[in-house]
Amino acid sequence: MQNPVTQINPLVKIRRNRILPVAGMVLVRVGQKVTPGEILAETLIPTKHINIDVLNALGLKNTDEAEKLIDRQVGDLVDKHDIIAETGGLFSRVIRAPMPGKVISIKNGQVLLEVESRKVVVQSGYAGQVVEILIDRGAVVETNGTLIQGVWGNGLIGFGPFVVDSQSIDEELTPASLSINTRGTILAAAWCELEESLTLAGSLPIAGLVLGSMSPRLIPCALKQNYPILLLEGFGRVAINEQAKNVLLASAQKEMSLNAIKWDHYSGIRPEISIALQASGAPEVESAAIAEGQKVRVHSSSYAGKTGVLTAINAGKTTLPNGLRTATASVLFQNNEKTVVPFSNFDIIEVEDRFPA
Amino acid sequence: MATLLTDVNSVLGIEIGSVQTRAVLFDVVEETYQFLASGSASTTCGEPIFDVMPGVIAAIRDLQEITGRFFLDLNNKLIIPSHGGVEGADRLLITLSWGADLDVVTFGLLNELSLETANRLARTLPLNVVDSFGINDRRSTQAQMDALLAAKPRILIFAGGSDRGATRTVGRTANKIAASLHLFNAEERPKVLFCGNRGMARRVKEILENETSYASTNNIRPEIENEDLTQASFDLNQMVIDEKMNSINGLERIAAFSNEKPQLTGIGFQRVIRFLGKQYDPLRKVLGIDLGSAHVTAAFANHNESQQITLPIGTGYGLENALQQTRFADLEKWLPEALSESQVMDYLWQKTLFPNSLPVSETDLQIELALARHLLCMTMRELELNAGLVSRSFEPVLVGGSILTHAATPWQMLTALLDGIQPLGITPLVIDKHGILSLLGAAAKTNPLLPVQVLESTAFINLATVVSIGSKAKSGTVVLKARLQTAAGKVRELNIKQGELASLPLAFGETAVLMLKPETKVNIADIETGKEPIKVRGGVCGLVFDTRGRPLTLPKEQVHRLAMLDRWSKPSNQ
Numbered sequence: 001m002q003n004p005v006t007q008i009n010p011l012v013k014i015r016r017n018r019i020l021p022v023a024g025m026v027l028v029r030v031g032q033k034v035t036p037g038e039i040l041a042e043t044l045i046p047t048k049h050i051n052i053d054v055l056n057a058l059g060l061k062n063t064d065e066a067e068k069l070i071d072r073q074v075g076d077l078v079d080k081h082d083i084i085a086e087t088g089g090l091f092s093r094v095i096r097a098p099m100p101g102k103v104i105s106i107k108n109g110q111v112l113l114e115v116e117s118r119k120v121v122v123q124s125g126y127a128g129q130v131v132e133i134l135i136d137r138g139a140v141v142e143t144n145g146t147l148i149q150g151v152w153g154n155g156l157i158g159f160g161p162f163v164v165d166s167q168s169i170d171e172e173l174t175p176a177s178l179s180i181n182t183r184g185t186i187l188a189a190a191w192c193e194l195e196e197s198l199t200l201a202g203s204l205p206i207a208g209l210v211l212g213s214m215s216p217r218l219i220p221c222a223l224k225q226n227y228p229i230l231l232l233e234g235f236g237r238v239a240i241n242e243q244a245k246n247v248l249l250a251s252a253q254k255e256m257s258l259n260a261i262k263w264d265h266y267s268g269i270r271p272e273i274s275i276a277l278q279a280s281g282a283p284e285v286e287s288a289a290i291a292e293g294q295k296v297r298v299h300s301s302s303y304a305g306k307t308g309v310l311t312a313i314n315a316g317k318t319t320l321p322n323g324l325r326t327a328t329a330s331v332l333f334q335n336n337e338k339t340v341v342p343f344s345n346f347d348i349i350e351v352e353d354r355f356p357a
Numbered sequence: 358m359a360t361l362l363t364d365v366n367s368v369l370g371i372e373i374g375s376v377q378t379r380a381v382l383f384d385v386v387e388e389t390y391q392f393l394a395s396g397s398a399s400t401t402c403g404e405p406i407f408d409v410m411p412g413v414i415a416a417i418r419d420l421q422e423i424t425g426r427f428f429l430d431l432n433n434k435l436i437i438p439s440h441g442g443v444e445g446a447d448r449l450l451i452t453l454s455w456g457a458d459l460d461v462v463t464f465g466l467l468n469e470l471s472l473e474t475a476n477r478l479a480r481t482l483p484l485n486v487v488d489s490f491g492i493n494d495r496r497s498t499q500a501q502m503d504a505l506l507a508a509k510p511r512i513l514i515f516a517g518g519s520d521r522g523a524t525r526t527v528g529r530t531a532n533k534i535a536a537s538l539h540l541f542n543a544e545e546r547p548k549v550l551f552c553g554n555r556g557m558a559r560r561v562k563e564i565l566e567n568e569t570s571y572a573s574t575n576n577i578r579p580e581i582e583n584e585d586l587t588q589a590s591f592d593l594n595q596m597v598i599d600e601k602m603n604s605i606n607g608l609e610r611i612a613a614f615s616n617e618k619p620q621l622t623g624i625g626f627q628r629v630i631r632f633l634g635k636q637y638d639p640l641r642k643v644l645g646i647d648l649g650s651a652h653v654t655a656a657f658a659n660h661n662e663s664q665q666i667t668l669p670i671g672t673g674y675g676l677e678n679a680l681q682q683t684r685f686a687d688l689e690k691w692l693p694e695a696l697s698e699s700q701v702m703d704y705l706w707q708k709t710l711f712p713n714s715l716p717v718s719e720t721d722l723q724i725e726l727a728l729a730r731h732l733l734c735m736t737m738r739e740l741e742l743n744a745g746l747v748s749r750s751f752e753p754v755l756v757g758g759s760i761l762t763h764a765a766t767p768w769q770m771l772t773a774l775l776d777g778i779q780p781l782g783i784t785p786l787v788i789d790k791h792g793i794l795s796l797l798g799a800a801a802k803t804n805p806l807l808p809v810q811v812l813e814s815t816a817f818i819n820l821a822t823v824v825s826i827g828s829k830a831k832s833g834t835v836v837l838k839a840r841l842q843t844a845a846g847k848v849r850e851l852n853i854k855q856g857e858l859a860s861l862p863l864a865f866g867e868t869a870v871l872m873l874k875p876e877t878k879v880n881i882a883d884i885e886t887g888k889e890p891i892k893v894r895g896g897v898c899g900l901v902f903d904t905r906g907r908p909l910t911l912p913k914e915q916v917h918r919l920a921m922l923d924r925w926s927k928p929s930n931q
Binding site for chain 1: 401402403404405406407411456457498499502503506507532535536539540542545674680699702703704706707708710711712713714715716717718719721722763764766
């Protein structure tokens with residue numbers, strides 16, 4: 001059975017569909033280079049309508065009569081005070097548009113005008129190149145570079161220079177970690193437990209924040225911030241796993257994109273860090289069957305955030321310390337500690353066999 | 358048309374859940390339908406495979422290994438019907454609970470009548486009611502249209518008018534809906550299900566069928582005083598399934614092997630509880646609860662009524678919704694060890710990110726069992742507030758959900774159920790260990806013999822028969838003397854003290870006669886204590902006496918509460 005592979009990859013080919021929720025206008029072309037914040041497509045979503053009751057306003061007897069007097073067609077744009085319907089003749093009674101809009105429907109003596117709409121855009125989210133246009137919906141963006149997938153995001157996209165060092169990446173994010181020098185940068189830290197850290201970061205402002213974990217108490221505060229926040233391990237006090245930490249440290253000072261979308265388990269879309277690089281990478285391996293020799297990251301229970309190697313897939317079902325019986329694998333961590341982990345409690349981060357024959 | 362025993366013997370049921378896909382085999386053994394075996398595998402509808410078929414095939418392969426029988430040919434195609442009863446199965450049933458809840462809106466006339474019933478109809482299934490519109494809506498017509506557009510529903514439930522009731526208002530509302538549908542692009546228009554005044558069905562169809570996909574069903578409020586959601590719930594389920602067919606890869610392929618459309622898991626569940634409700638004491642109700650990963654489904658029924666709710670809370674995919682309505686104190690009171698808020702909430706919020714993860718340590722398990730209790734409490738409260746449940750006297754209670762059925766010990770399962778449901782009277786607790794209740798309900802429409810016979814078999818585990826005793830006596834006082842005589846003549850006696858959980862051994866399948874002699878003033882719902890002997894059935898935990906009181910109140914002081922929970926972690930008389 002194929003299991004998802006969580007990408008923690010210093011160099012890989014990344015290909016992502018970026019689409020609008022409804023049909024709209026695509027603003028880019030194939031071959032165009034794009035930045036993470038670049039708008040690929042946009043659309044207008046109607047938000048307010050008004051109904052003009054021509055039938056009753058003109059005191060007419062039936063809808064056919066009303067429709068004969070309506071001077072407009074579906075799709076017409078009207079300005080404020082433009083005539084919608086009139087009886088004609090010497091003492092003409094006139095119905096005018098109360099505000100500018102677009103005629104959406106004419107039915108049963110009623111004219112429906114769309115008078116307000118909201119612009120919705122889709123940004124690239126990655127520094128790359130448009131390789132395919134998805135007609136009326138968006139584009140496919142491709143890039144080569146570093147890709148690290150996260151587990152939670154506050155829904156925002158951002159980009160900027162990534163500033164990190166081997167000390168701060170292992171420490172809690174506190175107000176003391178932030179200064180005027182961090183303005184406009186993307187930072188990384190092990191975890192955050194203080195609301196004031198997040199709000200201070202927002203007031204600088206920084207360009208984005210990568211954390212290993214965060215207290216779940218901070219979720220409402222994180223959702224209010226105006227910069228992307230992305231968690232790599234989850235909730236609690238779990239430092240960034242070794243594999244991701246090494247990749248991040250090697251990416252210091254590079255231009256980073258954060259797509260801190262919320263993980264949707266039904267569609268598979270998840271938050272991601274990407275850094276465009278000149279070199280070409282191999283396509284992502286999105287799934288693999290669990291096999292000995294793979295590198296894995298435990299995400300639940302007491303070993304959360306630890307990476308290790310699968311040394312054995314245990315036969316049948318194993319009895320866990322709490323008495324539950326389930327399929328498990330043996331994992332060897334870097335400190336030579338070994339444990340048994342249920343299949344559902346780890347994800348594969350490297351498919352390549354670390355113990356090739 | 359109902360299926361005779363001779364037409365269809367073996368039935369293969371596929372249940373596509375949020376986490377697991379199960380393949381279940383029912384067959385005729387000694388002229389009776391039996392549950393034979395089940396296989397399972399991870400559901401593959403979502404990442405990384407996005408196709409239901411690999412999970413279905415893996416589950417069937419697991420079943421093949423267990424039974425030694427082939428259901429797939431060399432090309433991995435299902436063998437339906439069976440070949441000589443040896444390979445394949447005669448019939449395929451599919452139930453489904455995977456996937457995000459569909460967004461719907463409801464239209465009705467009066468808020469407290471048709472609109473409320475329409476919302477109740479929506480709550481019988483895993484749907485998200487984004488907005489509701491009635492004739493008393495204070496928003497302007499324009500604002501309502503805009504709200505409908507912003508809701509982006511996939512289905513619009515339109516109720517209103519008893520069968521000899523409102524016509525003009527129903528017609529006006531239909532016209533309003535038609536005008537509003539013009540705001541949508543043609544391919545994004547919600548389907549409409551009309552479940553109002555039958556006399557207006559043709560007129561409403563004329564107004565709406567040119568605007569969008571339209572269907573009508575029985576009036577959910579045929580008279581002002583009465584609700585009937587049964588047929589409407591089924592027809593709504595069909596609309597939801599049609600949407601899922603378009604969005605779940607591979608579902609059409611597997612459905613092609615079946616003569617019947619897949620059904621939502623909740624519909625089968627509803628049907629089976631309703632059926633059981635007609636079999637038991639008409640003065641009491643049958644209660645069914647399924648604690649799923651994405652939803653909790655709960656239904657109760659007796660001869661006269663049946664109700665079902667589906668709550669968007671669960672143990673995995675629905676956990677985030679549950680946690681947004683949960684304080685630490687709601688969980689802390691059930692924890693048998695002192696844990697900090699961050700230990701508990703960090704664990705549970707982490708589980709929202711990895712809904713398929715399993716508890717490993719004893720502490721992890723206790724946190725998940727505390728969650729199970731809390732979900733059960735929320736469910737019972739919802740049944741009482743919004744589904745008209747007036748008494749917690751049930752016979753029996755059927756429960757499913759892997760957080761309970763795969764918990765480490767039967768006593769842990771028992772205490773979780775008693776703490777969460779807090780039943781009254783004498784209550785058999787039955788566990789759906791194999792998760793087959795919904796499939797039995799799905800089979801019932803065309804094969805009513807199958808669920809009847811399987812429900813009477815050993816496929817379901819009697820966990821215990823519980824006697825819940827109310828008394829104002831001081832803790833530790835003997836409130837009752839119990840005398841249990843088995844069919845084989847063995848006699849056991851017990852002095853039952855206030856504030857405890859005690860049990861007498863009575864094996865699963867054994868029956869006995871219970872005599873209760875009160876030592877002080879006691880109350881057992883629906884029973885006159887000390888009068889007639891009571892026939893009881895055994896279970897894995899035997900016959901259990903619960904004198905902890907209703908509602909169950911726990912000490913606020915942690916040290917006393919932990920001591921009390923520790924006492925209840927095993928029978929007091931052992």
